[in-house]
Structure formats: structure tokens, C-alpha cells
Amino acid sequence: MITTTTLLIIATSVVSVAAFERGSIMPESLQRPEWTSQFRFNAYLVWHKHQYYRMLTHGLVHADYWHLVFNMLTLYFFGDFVDACFQSVFDTGAGRAMYLTLYVTALAASSSVDLMRHKDNPGYNAIGASGAVSAVLFAAIFFNPTMKISLMFIPIPTPGWLFGILYLAYCFYMDKRGLDNIGHSAHFMGAVYGFLFPLLITKMI
Numbered sequence: 001m002i003t004t005t006t007l008l009i010i011a012t013s014v015v016s017v018a019a020f021e022r023g024s025i026m027p028e029s030l031q032r033p034e035w036t037s038q039f040r041f042n043a044y045l046v047w048h049k050h051q052y053y054r055m056l057t058h059g060l061v062h063a064d065y066w067h068l069v070f071n072m073l074t075l076y077f078f079g080d081f082v083d084a085c086f087q088s089v090f091d092t093g094a095g096r097a098m099y100l101t102l103y104v105t106a107l108a109a110s111s112s113v114d115l116m117r118h119k120d121n122p123g124y125n126a127i128g129a130s131g132a133v134s135a136v137l138f139a140a141i142f143f144n145p146t147m148k149i150s151l152m153f154i155p156i157p158t159p160g161w162l163f164g165i166l167y168l169a170y171c172f173y174m175d176k177r178g179l180d181n182i183g184h185s186a187h188f189m190g191a192v193y194g195f196l197f198p199l200l201i202t203k204m205i
Helices: 004-019 034-039 043-048 054-060 065-089 092-110 112-118 130-143 160-177 184-203
Strands: none
Touching: 004 034, 004 054, 004 065, 004 092, 034 054, 043 054, 043 112, 054 092, 065 092, 065 130, 065 184, 092 112, 092 130, 092 184, 112 184, 130 160, 130 184, 160 184
């Protein structure tokens, strides 16, 4: 049976590749570069024009193949584990629904700080599922804090709890510096949300 993670990866990959403004491998008739501007997160349009859908649809479009592949690989490695954990807490159907709820709501939650920070800046845009993927990663750390995690470019296995601390510290530091175009605050907020979501849900049972 196809998993929820696989469906998320397929949907995100198809839309992202179709929406690439350059370098898309899609047949020309299937290319939709306008989707990037239509789906991306723009705090000004969300706040002033009430285009709330952008809080979610930005996760369907990516800047390039590296951006897409990195996010989808991370989701692939941790998504099914988190899905299985939710299914062990609830029944199968409810567990899958809870996992999907985590992913979708994390898209909005991860953009919350940038929404308030840039609501009067029409030139600020953001794309990518990084916030939701960070949420899945930190949900995995919640369920198994001693799991070993290593980065693609730094293949040193690190306990999940330590990786989480270092990740949050890095995101916070880089967000304060503001020297690049990476949405570090979205990564930070997605990670925090991903850890709190299963904590609160399991407390409610």
C-alpha cells in the first residue's frame, strides 16, 4: 500500500518540477512556471489581500532540484517512521490522519513569524516545504530522541536530542544574522512545532 509520505513526495515533486521557471524536465505542455508566483508565500498578500492559501501552497513549489531533492529525501527518511509512531498511538486511519495534519499545519505554523515580520513588505517571498519537513524531523526526534541522525554533507551520526539542539541553535543564529536567502525562521518554527505537536496530542489521550 502506498504510504502517506510517498503521496506527499509525489505530489510535491510533480508540482515543483512543473513550476520550475527554468530547467524543468516536464514536457513543455505540462510546464506551469506561473505556479511559483501563484503558490509562493508572500506575507503581504496573505495579510492584506487575505490570500491565506499561500500559507500552505508554498510547500508545493521549490527553487530548484537541489532544494526539492534535499527536502524530499529528508521527508523520505523520517516520514514513514513518524507516520508509524502516530499509528501506534492511535489506530491506523487516525494515525495517518494525524501525521498528515502535522505536515499540513506545519506549513502554516512555520511561516507564522515571517508573516508578522514581513506583512507590510510586498517584496518578500518564500517557497519550499522546509518548515513542514523540519516538523517531521523533530517529531521523529520526539518519538525517538536517541535515534542517530547525520547530515548528507557531514555524515557523523549524532543522537537526535543533540542534533535537535544544534539545529535550533544554528537556525536561530543564522536567522539573526540574516545574511542569506534561506528561511531559517521557518526551519526553526517548523522544528519547534514538530516537537510540540505530538507532545500535545499524546498528552490529550
